[in-house]
Amino acid sequence: MKNEMTHLKRSKVALKGDKPDKVPVFSRDLTFPLDVVDYTTPEVCKGGAGGTFDAEKSAEAVIKSQEEIGHDVVLGSVWDLGLASDVYGGETKFPEYGIPRVDEAAFSDNLERVEDVDPINFREDGRYPGVLESYEIVSEEIGDEVGIAVNIQGPVTEACLMRGTEKLLMDMMERPDLAKELIDLATTNIKNFIEECFEAGANLTTFLAASNDGTEVLTPQFMREFSLPKIKEIVEFSHDLGYPVVFHPHGVFTEPEHHELVDKSISTGIDGFQFAEDNDYEFAAEKWGEDVCILGGVSIKDAILPGPVSKIENEVKKRLKDCAKDGGYIAMAACSLHRDTPVENVRAMTEATHKYGEYPINL
Template identity: 30%
Template sequence: MDSRERVLTALDGDQPDQVPIFELGIDNTHQSYSSFYNILPGLQRYMQNRFNNTLLRFLAKMGGKSVLKRAMRWIGMTVGKIANIELLKTALHFGIDGTTLMISTLFATNGKLSSKFDYYVDEYGRMGSISKNTFAWYKGGIMTPELLDEWGFPNPLDPTRLAIFHHAQEINKDNKILLSIMPGGLFETIYESVGLEKFFYYIYDNPSFVRRLFDLQKKFIIELGKYVIDHGTEVIVLGDDSAYKNGPMMSPKLFEKYLFPRYKEICNTFHKKGAKVLFHSDGDTHMLVDGWIKSGVDAIHPWEPPMMNLKEAKEKWGDKVCICGNVDCGITLMYGPKQRIINEVKQCIKDAAEGGGYMLSSSNSIHYGIPIKNFQIMLDAGRKYGVYD
């Protein structure tokens, strides 16, 4: 089997030739493999130099504020392209079976980038910091219905977004890896856009605003998902962090009221077009798994340890959904040692691989804090011990 067949077989709940290895993302800021890592600090140093920044602002003043905005937007979109494509190239370098292209959140035509390259505002109005290690959300921007009307909602078929998608397809034209597409999430995207505190006030004090946001994002996910499926995508990933380490971020009854019906509509739409749906959420998700499965998701990722246990997941839900996980990326993959990584991979395979319907992955992603050598140990162990008889 090739990588595509391996992943699709597991998503069907069947047994491939060996356990597929899937990663939501391999952080493109690893020094060893990313040109982007080398580009960004230089840009930041240049733009944060008082003379250079003053010169840029002078030129912008001569040409008008719109010149500076257009320049920053163009640079931001270019950085977004580089970041996304580097994710794919890094995954191809390691030869894993499946990964995800995240084309919904960084820079699109209504995004903004600071002239010092230290923060950005994405297309959802979310504010994020930029460092040599990562892009990190820290504040919502669309905090009132009035601000939503003023800002507008992202265009799922934004030309920049589609250009990234088609560029990635060209890089992966030989299908060396199953490239899934993440059009965002429903819950996470919206609470980040509004801000956590405001969101949880609104869900009680202004539920019509929350429903409006959820419906706009549902439409966004469906329209973008349909486009990429029509152009060859076979797996859609819903990235929707919904839980803390001690349980769901809000009452399961609110998930039943606001989210599960919309998830079901999304899944039904994609299934009718022949695609699979993989759902991602960190945290203790015990109280949400049944709702996701009833909504129609085909796989759940990553069953974050220690709250979630693969053996329990396989026993309770393994006949209903593909299990994806869960080598600890917070401790084991960061610090090792080698034998601990190998043992954890072996335990994951023992707990969840029997009979198929399982993909090996980290407990979230291969983030910048994980040494390359530790990730390679995980891969080698997965390939060695994940062969089916």
């Protein structure tokens, strides 16, 4: 297998919609790296001084995971979903070998409190300083060669984590102005976090992990009203910093009734769209592949978790055939990767992509 480009260069070219030497892989491995180094979850996510995030162990996990798997794009740190909620008084649980989860959302009992709180200071508040330090270490160690993406929740998704999904949905219907205040706060925090991460050494793209910004949770009207205007704001902000944006809302967007939402998402200026499970990727590449970089497509539930390796290879080949021939495709799972995902299966996804995804692709 030829390596005419670095991981970073390969990823930049694909994100621009062009053909690199071979299709890059972005495993968006949020807590998966912890299994590679066999650290417990609390040891890293709150095991640093004073119960904060352990930057050195997080960075070690990210770097060793990249060495082990060979993917082209990493995140600058191990990532969990309770970071923002914790700053505002929420509680996150850290199972020994499990995935951190928000146990008590910060605004679950009192949304009105949103009017009295300040945006997060990422260099001082909660566990964030450790996260940013992890980005710095990863950047220093592998940032010349490997793509480092900023992973952050989408605006509605982040607001859901701070309020509770069901409650925020009811707020959107019953007191939309207050719901928008929380989403505004989330958006300000997202933009500030993006800026801090690029300053800390991220070098490739902003990735908006926006599960609850899509139709799996929102009505199309809610997506248009509450999410997409904020996505546009974040995209413009990231572009001003010089970096593209990938959007990953959950929902089956290749169904005809949702096509206009993809069109509207693209009109916010996003550079990439990661389609979630159950979408028709061939259709997505055909319809939108000229407008944005297409990402994703390797099923976690049907291939990466259960295996075997041969099934993963077949799935990768199908995606390469459907989405990658004209460039502008980054292989990744249909969503993020966490602990308890078989390491050999993630490696198989990467190896198969690099093996069969060399340009020109003949599948």
